[in-house]
Amino acid sequence: MGKDTFELAGQQWPKVTWYKMKGMRFVYLTLWAAMITSATNGYDGSLMNGLEAMASWNKSYNNPQGATLGLLAASMSIGSMLSIPVVPYVADMAGRRAGVVTGCIIMLFGVAMVSIGYHIALFVVGRIVLGFGLGIAQECSPLLVTELVHPQHRAVYSSIYNSLWYVGSLIGACVALGTNHIIGSEWSWRVPCLLQGIPSICQLVFIWTVPESPRWLISKGKLAKAKQVLAYVHAQGDEDDALVNVEFDQIQQTIALEKELENNNWSEFWSTKGNRHRSIILISIGFFSQWSGNGIVSYFLPTVLKMIGITNSNTQLTINLILSAVNVVSATGICFFVDYFGRRKLFLTSSVSMLVCFIATTIALARFDADLPSTNSNAAHTVIAFIFLYYISYNIGFSGMLVSYSSEILPYRLRAKGLTLMFFCVDLSLWFNQYVNPIALLNIHWKYYIVYCIFLVFEIFVVWKYYIETKEIPLEEIVKKFDGDSAVLGGAAASEKIQQITGQATEFDGEKAITTQVEYRV
Template identity: 80%
Template structure:
């Protein structure tokens, strides 16, 4: 494929310049209303780090430690897990945009509760409600992005989505760094909690400027509206554009075929060899995204820095802010090279680099108490340096690709449910980490890093064995990598098996009820 072309339906098409196309320009500039869901999640992660460094917050909640601190942090993941049974039905029944709205309304109720009072129970319940709303919004948003943008830009925008976690995290870090100067007042922690409502309020207003997913519209029988959306976003409103018609036919026929062959949507996640391969990726990437050692620093930086003698709240918050700034640059920067390097290479590079950095951090932490007066400052500085390098390594693979890779390997009919499975694994690992990590850090200190050193080696094996390359492949056509000739794919890129089925029906209309149903749907 040339530098100035991309592939769709087995053909090469000229690349487009998004800012020169009216509809595409408008949609891409308003797409932030869907993308900031990830930033909301990142803000919460940094918020918990910041709150643990604020003396007024610790005093208000009776200086929580160990299991209590773990429960306060893990409550968001608990809420997201409770949303699991609801999420796919909201996304598939009400639509991607309305799912974001539902999630935002619920989150606003949770923000009100966490900002009210001093009771641990009230704070936990508020965060559970925030997590429930976030669980709905954080699945609907990437679906809308992946299914709406031009095929040429899918990799960049889908990867940017989860990378914006660090934008929210950076804002949260800077806010708590600023409010730390408000001493002797509850507003030092109430202000950061209240500001968590701003992204949801913005989304409630501006998400309506983003068109609905054309794939969802087609699945609901609103083909004419779907074609208008495709034409508006991809071809400046020209419904006769050849690319738009190829896309429309491929999407429409693929969804029609999927509907006819669909039996039990949930069991289909593991009913075929291709889907079992997908499940291995979805489950592993969900756990790896949180069990790579990043959860220690993302939510418990205060406890980690205590291991190298840093306890001053302003110093902790400064390290948190700088770390998040580096993460913003590294995570968003790699998004523009996803199609250049490829997903598999990025995952492998990320995992190998994390192993090196984690082992180096373990050695430095072990050396720190061996210095003069129990403090080896050089080892302490090395710990901070390798934490930064570890996060850059993590961002190469697991930051942006967590959502984009998971969504693109799934066919439309199980995309929402497959993402639900992935996010369930994310939240399960978060719940475990956030509840167990503070206890483990308190009891065994730096030795806890050895657990992650070993686990990362297991991650490398799974990535090498199961993660396949999907770069520069249209969304509908990725199914061929997993399902081969069993792939359900319509349009010009249809597999031989599907083409044979349709041709057989054309020659003999009475061949089978299933064939007749498929043929009728395709003809429509």
């Protein structure tokens, strides 16, 4: 494949420059209205670190620690898990944009409850409501992004989506550091809680500037509107453009074939070899995203810093801020190289690097138990350095590609349910981390890090064994990697088996694919 072309339906197409195309430029500049859902989630992660470091918040809730602190942090994940039965049906029936709106409205109710909360119970319930809304919005948003952008830009935009978690985290760290100086007032922690509602308000207003997913429109029989959206975003409104016609035919026929030849229920995830392979990836990547050791620092950084003698709240918040900034740069930067290096190489590099960093951190934490001040100082500096290196390693693979890789390996009919399965594993692992981590850190201290060192070895094996490369493969055509000759794929790239079943003949006339579909019965 040439540097100036990309492949779709067995043909080479010239690459485009997004800012030179009117429709694409407008949509890409307004697509932030869907993508900031991830930043909302990141803000919450940083928010809990910030609140934990604030004297005013600890005073308001009687200095929670151990199981109580774990419940306060895990309550949002509980809410996300409660949304699981609802999410795929909202996304598939109401649409991607309507799902984002629904989630944002629910999140605003949660923000109000958390900000008002004078009692732990109200704070917990508020975070459960907040997590329920986020569970809906955080699935619909990446679906809209993945299914709307130009094939050439799928890897970059879908990877950037989840990387924006760190943008929210950075903003949260800045707010917490600033409001911490409001001495002797509960507004030092209430203000950061209230500001969590701003992204949802912005999404409610601006999400309507983003077109609906053309794949969802096709699935609902709105063919003319779907083609209009494809043409507007990918070809400056030209509905006769060759690429638009090839895309439209491939998407339409694939979705029609999926409805005719395949089921659309949860049993699909273990009914075929290809879907069992997908399920292994979805379940593992969900757990790996939180059980690689990042959960300790993401939600309990002040606790870790106290283990190495850093107890000053401003110092803790400053380290949290710098770490968030480094994460923004490293996580978003790697997104532009996903198609250059490939998914599999990045996942393997990430997992191996995380193991090395975690082993070094574990040794440094163990050394800090010594009584020599010089040893303690060196060990503390080593821990801080490897926390930063660890997160850079994590961001190489699991930050941006958590959602993008999970979305692209799924056929349309299973995409919403598949992401729901993956996010359920994320929430389950988050709930475990947020509830168990503070208890483990309180009781066994640095020895808890050994658990994650062992788990990372297992993670490396699973990634090496099951994670396949999807580099520069069009979204609909990735099914061939999992399902082989039995892949359900329409259009010019249809397999011989599908062509035989449907009576579909494909021929190429110059640069434009002409596909003939004859009536068939199954």
